[in-house]
Amino acid sequence: MIPDLGKYAVEVLAAYGVSITLLIGLVLGSVRRSRKVKARLAAVEAAWESTS
Amino acid sequence: MSIWEYANPKKFIATTTPLVPWLLWGAIAILTVGLIWGFFFTPDDVRQGSTVKIFYLHVPSAMMAINVWIMMLIASLVWLVRRHHVSALAAKAAAPIGIVMTLIALFTGAVWGQPMWGTWWAWDPRLTSFLILFLFYLGYTALWAAIEDPDTAADLTSVLCIVGSVFAVLSRYAVNFWNQGLHQPASLSLDKEENVADVFWYPALVCIAGFVLLFVALVLMRTASEIRLRRMRALEARMRS
Numbered sequence: 001m002i003p004d005l006g007k008y009a010v011e012v013l014a015a016y017g018v019s020i021t022l023l024i025g026l027v028l029g030s031v032r033r034s035r036k037v038k039a040r041l042a043a044v045e046a047a048w049e050s051t052s
Numbered sequence: 053m054s055i056w057e058y059a060n061p062k063k064f065i066a067t068t069t070p071l072v073p074w075l076l077w078g079a080i081a082i083l084t085v086g087l088i089w090g091f092f093f094t095p096d097d098v099r100q101g102s103t104v105k106i107f108y109l110h111v112p113s114a115m116m117a118i119n120v121w122i123m124m125l126i127a128s129l130v131w132l133v134r135r136h137h138v139s140a141l142a143a144k145a146a147a148p149i150g151i152v153m154t155l156i157a158l159f160t161g162a163v164w165g166q167p168m169w170g171t172w173w174a175w176d177p178r179l180t181s182f183l184i185l186f187l188f189y190l191g192y193t194a195l196w197a198a199i200e201d202p203d204t205a206a207d208l209t210s211v212l213c214i215v216g217s218v219f220a221v222l223s224r225y226a227v228n229f230w231n232q233g234l235h236q237p238a239s240l241s242l243d244k245e246e247n248v249a250d251v252f253w254y255p256a257l258v259c260i261a262g263f264v265l266l267f268v269a270l271v272l273m274r275t276a277s278e279i280r281l282r283r284m285r286a287l288e289a290r291m292r293s
């Protein structure tokens with residue numbers, strides 16, 4: 001399945017492995033932060049409405 | 053309708069929130085197609101062997117590293133001139149994406165450079181200006197975190213962004229300014245004679261589209277998060293007083 005990368009296999013696979021890991025981390029981190037902030041804001045808005 | 057309507061945080065969130073999932077899944081799909089095409093279905097280069105496959109990650113990420121900073125520059129100028137908070141927050145939201153893009157470009161450049169140039173790193177004009185750009189990204193993010201007042205932070209980071217733009221431009225054109233160093237001039241060109249062969253060009257184009265779309269999706273999502281955080285802090289401050 002994996003193409004024959006010859007003597008440069010380590011370099012090519014490292015480039016793909018590290019880059020894809022960083023991209024996935026960036027996407028998951030952004031999505032998780034977005035959800036967390038939404039939930040925190042909803043809680044603060046609810047507290048604000050109950051006090052005002 | 054004016055573009056400045058989107059400087060209204062509520063309007064910005066209402067408009068972008070439904071778009072983000074489409075943009076994000078579209079980016080993931082396009083990037084997956086581009087990378088699979090480049091990795092599995094393109095031939096090795098005569099001189100570079102299989103390392104040419106690094107091209108599909110290195111070139112789009114390097115392009116994005118520079119262009120994200122340019123987007124931050126425009127947003128910072130909008131903040132300084134028109135004082136729209138959304139623009140300052142968009143610049144702030146873009147910086148972590150730029151950091152990741154710069155890291156990918158630096159790492160893939162190093163692992164590509166080792167077999168081709170015989171060294172992981174050289175103090176070559178393009179590589180050096182790119183490293184300085186990376187340090188500017190870190191400094192920009194650190195400055196936002198270090199200053200408590202958001203308007204002061206936006207002012208100072210905007211100035212830093214303008215200064216850092218010199219290195220964003222240098223990263224792109226250093227090879228042309230100083231005709232020395234290991235890094236070759238741009239591989240991509242609108243001139244068909246100078247551009248890379250079509251067999252490498254088409255998957256690269258798909259990957260570039262995927263990276264651009266991913267950036268748009270993430271910057272919209274992260275800007276919305278920054279707007280919400282700002283509102284949350286304002287409400288908390290009002291409740292305390």
